[in-house]
Amino acid sequence: MKRSNGSADRSLIVGSVPDRFFVRQSCAQRAVGHIRLSVRLRDQTTVLDRLHQSGPLRLRVVRSEPDTATTAILLNTGGGIAGGDLNQIDITAAPGTALTLSSQGAERIYRAGIGDLPSRITTRIAIGAAATLEYLPQETILFDNAALNRSLRIDLAGSARYLGIESLIFGRAAMGETIAALDLTDTVELHRDNELVFRDSLKPPRDFATAQTHRAMFGGASAIATILLAAPDAAAHLDAVREAVGVNDVAITAGASAWNGLLLVRLLAHTGAALRVASLRVLSVLRQDRPMPRVWGC
Amino acid sequence: MRTIMADDLLHLLTWLSPAFPTGGFAYSHGLEYAVEARDVTDGAMLREWIGALLRYGAGRTDAILLRHAYRADDLPRIAAFAAACAPTRELAAETLNQGTAFVAAAKPWLPPDLAAVLAAIGPIAYPVAVGALAGATGTDQEATTIAYLHAWCATLVLAGVRLIPLGQSAGLAVQAALEPIIRAIAEQTRGAELDDIAACCIAADIGSMRHETQYTRLFRS
Numbered sequence: 001m002k003r004s005n006g007s008a009d010r011s012l013i014v015g016s017v018p019d020r021f022f023v024r025q026s027c028a029q030r031a032v033g034h035i036r037l038s039v040r041l042r043d044q045t046t047v048l049d050r051l052h053q054s055g056p057l058r059l060r061v062v063r064s065e066p067d068t069a070t071t072a073i074l075l076n077t078g079g080g081i082a083g084g085d086l087n088q089i090d091i092t093a094a095p096g097t098a099l100t101l102s103s104q105g106a107e108r109i110y111r112a113g114i115g116d117l118p119s120r121i122t123t124r125i126a127i128g129a130a131a132t133l134e135y136l137p138q139e140t141i142l143f144d145n146a147a148l149n150r151s152l153r154i155d156l157a158g159s160a161r162y163l164g165i166e167s168l169i170f171g172r173a174a175m176g177e178t179i180a181a182l183d184l185t186d187t188v189e190l191h192r193d194n195e196l197v198f199r200d201s202l203k204p205p206r207d208f209a210t211a212q213t214h215r216a217m218f219g220g221a222s223a224i225a226t227i228l229l230a231a232p233d234a235a236a237h238l239d240a241v242r243e244a245v246g247v248n249d250v251a252i253t254a255g256a257s258a259w260n261g262l263l264l265v266r267l268l269a270h271t272g273a274a275l276r277v278a279s280l281r282v283l284s285v286l287r288q289d290r291p292m293p294r295v296w297g298c
Numbered sequence: 299m300r301t302i303m304a305d306d307l308l309h310l311l312t313w314l315s316p317a318f319p320t321g322g323f324a325y326s327h328g329l330e331y332a333v334e335a336r337d338v339t340d341g342a343m344l345r346e347w348i349g350a351l352l353r354y355g356a357g358r359t360d361a362i363l364l365r366h367a368y369r370a371d372d373l374p375r376i377a378a379f380a381a382a383c384a385p386t387r388e389l390a391a392e393t394l395n396q397g398t399a400f401v402a403a404a405k406p407w408l409p410p411d412l413a414a415v416l417a418a419i420g421p422i423a424y425p426v427a428v429g430a431l432a433g434a435t436g437t438d439q440e441a442t443t444i445a446y447l448h449a450w451c452a453t454l455v456l457a458g459v460r461l462i463p464l465g466q467s468a469g470l471a472v473q474a475a476l477e478p479i480i481r482a483i484a485e486q487t488r489g490a491e492l493d494d495i496a497a498c499c500i501a502a503d504i505g506s507m508r509h510e511t512q513y514t515r516l517f518r519s
Contacts (some may be wrong), residue, residue: 185496189382200381201497205354215337215348220502242511255507259387259424266504 030084030119033057037072038092039099045140046070046097057281058142061113071293074137081148084117095157100254102293103137106169112147118183121150126159135164136283136293139223139272142170154190159232162190163286165279167225167274170212171220178222182208186224190230190262198262200226219253223275227282237286241265244281252278302338306438309407313428314449316456320396320424322449326457326517327356328506331460335505341468344458345475347502348451352479355499357450359383359424360393361443361487362495367429368439373415375518379492380423386506388519397424400431409434440484446509447480 033055040049046069056078062071074089081087093099109119112212127133135152142148154162168186171177187201204211204218211217218224229237234256245254245265251274254267265282269275280298292298328348332338338347351357363380367373384390398421398467401408408416411435416422425446432442452473459469506519 187496196378197380199379199495200385200496201496202500203354204498211354214346214350214501215343216332216347216502217354217500218498219337221501224500253501253504255386255504257386257388257507257510259384259390264385264507266500266507268500268504 003291007131008079018229030086031056031078031081033076033078033085033087035059035074035088036090037061038094039070039097040094046093046099049094052212055094057089068290069100069132069134071100071102073102073157073293073295075102075104076107078195080110081119081121082110082116082146083113083119085119087119087121089121089123091124091133092126093131093133095126095132096237097128097228100109100134100136100293102123102295104216104295106139106141107140109146110142111143111145111147118147118149118185121148123150123152124155125162126155126242127157127162129158129160132161133163134287135162136165137295138296139167139169139271139276141172142168142179142184144177144179145181146179148183151187152189154188154230155194156190156192161229161231163227163283164188164232165225165227165274165283167223167257167272167279169223169275171222172273173222174273179208179212181206188228190224190228192230194215197216197260198228198230198264200228200253200264219268221253221270223269223272225265225275225279227265227267227268227279227286229286230261231263232261232262234258237263240285241282244285245278249274249278250275256282300443306441309432309435309437310441310445313400313407313431313462314445316405316449316452318400320399322396322453323456324388324517325392325396325453325519326461327351327389327454327519328386328502328509329454329457330515330517330519331505331509331512333380333458334512335508337505338458339462341464341472343466344455345472346355346475346507348454348458348472349479351454351499351502352447352476352483354392355497355502356389357447358483359495359497360450361447361483363423363442364425364429364446365487365490366492367426368433370412370430370433373426373430374419376440376492377419377422380426381421383495384423385497385503386510388508388510389402389503392519393423393425395420397422397427398423400427404431405433409436409473420429434514435466440488443487445469445483446482447483451476452479460516485496
């Protein structure tokens with residue numbers, strides 16, 4: 001891994017990522033992974049407080065360089081998710097800290113075996129007062145007949161700031177993969193000072209093909225992203241974000257809205273590549289052109 | 299469905315009539331943009347569009363919210379949950395403005411203790427307001443759910459008739475075709491938990507977002 005001079009990569013894992021297998025056999029033994037990370041402030045710098053990691057999940061913390069937030073990179077050494085795997089990720093950012101979370105690569109959700117329960121990914125993010133957390137994982141690729149119950153809960157204290165993206169790719173169109181059936185529930189809940197202020201739960205019908213072509217539902221898209229900003233000044237970015245998504249691009253349908261201290265952007269794209277380009281345009285506006293975590297490869 | 303009592307019918311025909319001053323005629327739930335974008339150009343497409351919203355969007359969501367508000371276990375929590383479910387600024391305003399107007403107009407029927415709870419909540423989502431009033435007055439829950447979904451569809455059909463535009467009889471044909479979906483959603487949402495609320499009308503949400511900057515607008519959503 002390349003590093004710029006002076007940055008100490010506080011790598012907490014040893015060894016390399018195993019090759020990802022494009023088809024994982026449904027296994028009787030489901031994987032159970034858990035990450036618990038907390039960061040705190042020391043001399044105006046965000047530093048690791050506690051880290052617990054078990055099962056196939058690993059986390060690598062890269063110490064901050066000047067002008068960049070401390071960055072933590074999630075990694076699933078299991079090479080994808082299937083067969084009722086359970087992954088739980090708990091992140092706590094103490095007051096005043098700044099943390100960026102990303103993932104090493106795209107997560108793959110493989111076909112569920114007969115009798116498998118949906119795999120679960122449960123992420124909880126608690127952000128203390130005046131802290132900033134960016135949740136910027138790379139795409140999640142769903143294979144035909146995948147079964148996933150994913151939930152993300154964010155707890156903000158007072159003026160804490162959260163920026164997150166979640167991208168789903170429904171079969172890799174470039175490889176001729178399509179999704180006929182799917183069992184997906186994908187829920188985001190955002191609480192501010194213990195009050196629910198936003199809830200978004202996506203649950204396509206099992207007969208995914210019908211939803212995919214429906215003009216009110218996916219409108220023919222095979223990739224979607226949701227970008228959510230919760231911050232006192234969220235609405236101030238609306239015009240710039242609208243400009244970023246209003247670019248005339250036939251491969252993208254997108255919109256943005258701001259209310260109640262939130263800014264929500266939804267993107268529908270015909271390909272994962274088009275989705276990535278448009279998402280990065282929006283994130284660039286919301287991150288004041290700061291570079292993305294290096295794992296994004298841009 | 300069981301027999302409806304005369305009182306239930308009298309309540310529902312008034313509360314969910316287009317003449318009840320909730321301002322429903324001003325909202326299109328993003329349909330105005332869908333027509334502009336030519337995603338909805340005729341009666342068949344209008345039926346498909348509203349059908350999707352009923353099954354995988356606000357129709358189903360509202361039915362579950364209404365049923366929970368009807369039981370009124372913790373109305374402030376249900377009201378907060380409902381407000382959090384809005385996916386865009388205009389859809390939040392659509393439900394909160396209508397719900398708040400509904401409460402104001404429902405004064406003659408409102409029991410004092412419920413009035414106090416609602417006053418403390420402030421702006422309230424439309425299905426929560428309707429469910430709370432129906433529950434407090436003992437108006438049949440099944441009938442209320444059906445009547446709410448019917449009124450919700452009728453508002454959208456009427457918006458479609460004005461926007462596309464469609465003839466009166468074409469609009470009524472859409473309303474008739476939606477009846478089985480209304481019945482199915484009422485059936486499916488019986489006993490559903492708040493956590494079962496989920497949707498899948500991403501393109502319609504985006505349409506609602508884009509409606510905010512639509513050049514010519516008749517509707518507020």
